[in-house]
Amino acid sequence: MEHEMKISSSVVRRLRTARGWSQDQLAVASGLSLRTIQRVEAEGIASMDTAVSLAATFEIRLIELQEDQHASTNEKPALGHSALFFGTAVITVAALSESGRLPSPQSDAFTAINVLAAIVGAALLVPSLVRAFKDRQYIGAALALIGTFLITLLAGGGIYALIGQRPLTWQLAGFGVSGAVLVFIAIRELRSANSPARV
Known part of the structure; x- marks a missing residue:
């Protein structure tokens, strides 16, 4: 036998x-x-x-x-796939904050904060990206990165518009809506690869 x-x-x-x-x-x-x-x-x-x-x-x-x-x-880290989204958002916020910063006496302190935030974001993002690629979840990972970036861009633009008392541009709103759709699809892709199949 x-x-x-x-x-x-x-x-x-x-x-x-x-x-x-x-x-x-x-x-x-x-x-x-x-x-x-x-x-x-x-x-x-x-x-x-x-x-x-x-x-x-x-x-x-x-x-x-x-x-x-x-x-x-x-195999399953505590944060699961949420680290992929959260890490991307943190890195995007750090990049937006650094690019929109005006020169000032506090510049070095703000730069240090943004670098630290980017490091924390990368620490969250990289392991979850490696796991997604190991599981051959290429499409889900790519959609998560792009969608989260666009949503975070909308959130940052919305805050700047609110502070400057200006209306939100339709282009930025379109980016945010597109990002939300991509994130929704990414979540479905990432979940479907780990869920039991129906036959």
Whole structure:
């Protein structure tokens, strides 16, 4: 009898749904039966041949099919994908603040604050970006970056307009609305890659 091994059913589902495949499509792509795919996703048990075939189909190392078994301690940071949005917003605010600053005796202090904010933003952004790219969530990550930048731009412009008692320009409002739409799509993309598939 062939040796069976434990693999992560959630990894298989995530990789499959990230490609937009049904279980049938994965079966065809991997050369396995539909029943085998269903069993792997339901029970997380596979023969060595099945695991090797899935790893080759997804173009990953065999050990990566087992990595979600300790996901609660190893893979999911406390902030999750929210760090991607928050880090981008912090960096954008720091850049806007620095670009709009007028020369003054306090210039060095404001520059130091903006640099510190950018470092904090990068500390939040980079790990979540690395995780998104490792999970092949390229579209979600790109939309999150662009959308958050546009929303933050709208917020900054709105504050400047309020302080200067000027109306908000329609171009800036359009950027903000576009950013909100992109963020909404990004959230759906990032969630769909991690949610269990419906068959």
